[in-house]
Amino acid sequence: MRQMLAVLTVVATLIGLWYLACIPMNMQGVLVEAERAGAEVSPPDAAVRREMGGVSLALRNGFAVPATWAQERPRLPAPHQVAVELWDTTVMKKITSKRSLVYHGWVTLSATLLGFGIGTVLGVLLAVGIVHSRVMDMSVMPWAIVSQTIPIIALAPMIIVVLYSVGVQGIIPKAVISAYLSFFPVVVGMVKGLRSPDAMQLDLLRTYSASKGETFWKLRLPASMPYLFASLKIGIAASLVGAIVGELPTGAVSGLGARLLAGSYYGQTVQIWSALFGAAILAACLVGLLGLIEKTVLKRMGMA
């Protein structure tokens, strides 16, 4: 209860700050509109106003403050504008509509999940190889690390172009970029997890003459579970970023990335912000879902 109160206080403070920030951010635009509508604005000279800061303008034109929260195309939309847009484009629109955020969210989500699946499987397989083979440990790990130092923004267009030239397009290129971002945390976490059993736990199996396979299934794999889940949570968030980034360079018409791009073309800031929040909410849901699965699995394993 008390915790709830604390959380709500923080949220309310953030929203309050956001509303405050809207005033100076949007004041210039509001005053231009107000002047056009015949209101008296101070100072009256538009050229002078352009040189002034948003805060001092707001102090001299108190009457215009409410309008900064209700513009059509604000520089910074107010929280309730984003909320209304989110509501309109999710609940009020048919999911099949091109304007439905649920539709766009699903397009991105499906690429995210596919990429996350590929990345996870790849990451786990690589980790198993790295732990069992010295050659792989020395040859794969450095490349995996190098792969993550290349900015994805630079790499994404190339992946898309290369795949397009061999006739692959649609969800696959986006999933590949997703997988590219998500396999890394899985490799790192899984290698650490598979190596987490201590010498005594391994010696115990040696006294039973257990095979490498038995050691893997009965000791290494169960011991790696907490590590795996921690990496999966990072991996899925990275997957979502990858899918969105994958939608940007193609001029894709659907997906959260496409909404972001279209919004910035047409100066639809409310649309950009609602797509942004849509992505954030999606990420939170995915991570939360993984957390739930983690809790259930570890509890059943007696480790939570």
Add this chain to the structure above:
Amino acid sequence: MNGTGQQPELSSVVSAKGLDLTFQTNDGPVHALKDVNLEINKGDFVSFIGPSGCGKTTFLRCIAALETPTGGSLTVNGMTPDEARRKRAYGYVFQAAGLYPWRTIAKNIKLPLEIMGYSRQEQDERVRNVLELVDLAGFGGKFPWQLSGGMQQRASIARALAFDADILLMDEPFGALDEIVRDHLNEQLLALWARTGKTIGFVTHSIPEAVYLSTRIVVMSPRPGRITDVIESPLPKERPLDIRDSAEFIEVAHRVREGLRAGHADE
């Protein structure tokens, strides 16, 4: 002595001749075992005692093929330790219980049974039997963290007893337990040894524990790790706890203490 000339009960289980083991470390070689000679016969209860770092654990690990000697010869049941390991000759109890946290107590005890390919039914039966043996009946469904340290240690002993290894190697299994629990487990261990006729190698830091349990006490000393004395216990096989107040017992304990002192004086 027994006229027939055949002495099957005295057949050698572990035979070490001139055993050497040097660890190569960053600060130069560490002579963990030097010229160790020891015969352990079938059914013996042999305790290893000596100051920290004298190679007790190392010797036990050599027998279990967890460590490879750098010199001398070591056979177990007439085979190399590695062959004996593959024949599953050992039950090893480590200093810490080392139960797998994601397995219940019963499942922990089943671990070796699964690997050795026992049938489901046989597994269940054996788990039930050994749990009773170590006084843990009814705790099979609990996870390790739900048990006290002493109970966990008993579970790890049960795990080593669940399959039919005829050699039981125990590295300070009761080191972390309180005196009363320790006495109780000592009694149980002796009863188990009498019933199963296993050959037991037992590392301890406690002189009374060594004297109470063993048929032979091996006194070791460090730098380099070596055997300085082997004391045959004159105590009867049947040993109630109050045997520890008998003159014989005190006499043996005194000899062990003298042996340990001599080892220290050498340095």
